[in-house]
Amino acid sequence: MSDRKVSISDPQTGKQIDCDVFEATHGSPAIDISKIHAGTGCYTYDPGYGMTASCRSKITFIDGAKGELLHRGYSIEDLTENSSYLEVCYLLLNGELPSDQGLTEFEGIIRNHTMVHENIRSFFDGFRYDAHPMAMLSTTVAALASFYHDSTDVNNPEHRKITAHRLIAKMPTLAAMCYKFHRGQPFMYPQNNLGYVENFLHMMFGVPAEEYVPSPTAVKALETMLILHADHEQNASTSTVRLAGSSGANPFASISAGIASLWGPAHGGANEAVMNMLDAIVESGESIESTIARAKDKNDPFRLMGFGHRVYKNFDPRARCIEKICHDLLNELGGDQPLFELARELEQKTLADDYFQERKLYPNVDFYSGIIMRALGIPMNMFTVMFAMARTVGWIAHWSEMHEDPEFRIGRPRQLYVGAARRPYPSK
Secondary structure, three states, X not given: OOOEEEEEEXXXXXXXXXXXXXXXXXXXXXXXXXXXXXXXXXXXOOHHHOOOOOOOOOOEEEEOXXXXXXXXXXXXXXXXXXXXXXXXXXXXXXXXXXXXXXXXXXXXXXXXXXXXXOOHXXXXXXXXXOOOHHHHHHHHHHHHHHOOHHHOOOOOHHHHHHHHHHHHHHHHHHHHHHXXXXXXXXXXXXXXXXXXXXXXXXXXXXXXXXXXXXXXXXXXXXXXXXXXXXXXXXXXXXXXXXXXXXXXXXXXXXXXXXXXXXXXXXXXXXXXXXXXHHHHHHHHOOOHHHHHHHHHOOOOOOOOOOEOOOOOOOOXXXXXXXXXXXXXXXXXXXXXXXXXXXXXXXXXXXXXXXXXXXXXXXXXXXXXXXXXXXXXXXXHHHHHHHHHHHHHHHHXXXXXXXXXXXXXXXXXXXXXXXXXXXXXXXXX
């Protein structure tokens, strides 16, 4: 039932329609325009769907003006302070935080699904030695449908749950395989006596010749980063997963589509852009003062990467959660780290600068996550793979929610055709 109605009319034709208005738990209400064409003969025009709510969702809410991010009603600050990544996964999938027993059972299920079919290895043999890790990841995730077709009935709730568990469990294994292939090192099998993050670091950086023991600070930094990237509402890749899945495509294909969308530099490449910027500043020998002056100069095309956010007009709440753990990791590294010292100085001086304060251009999560991944020894071409690994749970949660929605239907946007009018075919 709608909460109220608004009238939309076309003065030229005199046609009018009353549209339902639906209130939200948080945020702006939405006008139901599904019957606007029947009433007025017009469609709506909204490039990039920036003003269109494509679905109802109970998963994540963002208030960009306040700098607020909620998962199932819990603030991101509370979740990063009190929860593990797998607790957040459980929350996103099920709507509630797990009990102690529920978490233990969930961790056990994920642990038992970390292996991938041995024939997946043969896919890597077909890639060029310098294949981009995101190309390998999207390919192998899509290929999972050929190995686990026992759970691809999208209309079966039990199949959807099993697939969610498989994707969350296997994504770190595949991500590590992409890294190992690119490095020319042997694949490391998962060890189920390790936690989720420790297991991933073992598969990434372990070698058969010696034992690998990650530092607790590194584990905490990566776990925090995974939580902060677990979901972010109806972004480009999540919308891609929903649109692909709306056709009835299997979940592995849908998540592969999301990975492809995330690969775009305007979406998943922001932390890579931060590191490119810092590397360029270090190599040029330019001072921080000069760098900041260039960023303020409207006639200079240079822009500071990792500051401000399209959604958050105040501050990125995820940045506040990751800032301390980033500093802890850099302190543990110690030594002469020119790039990290540059990042610290840039952070401090921009935060104290009136220009950035007035425009609310604060360091965002990409600024800190790029530094953390560099500090952990993760190469730049793996940055977006790490993002995909974290975001998998958000994608599959939205995909599952879509299939449970009674208003679910295949996505089919309209267009405003501005091409040639109908014309006769020229005679020969």
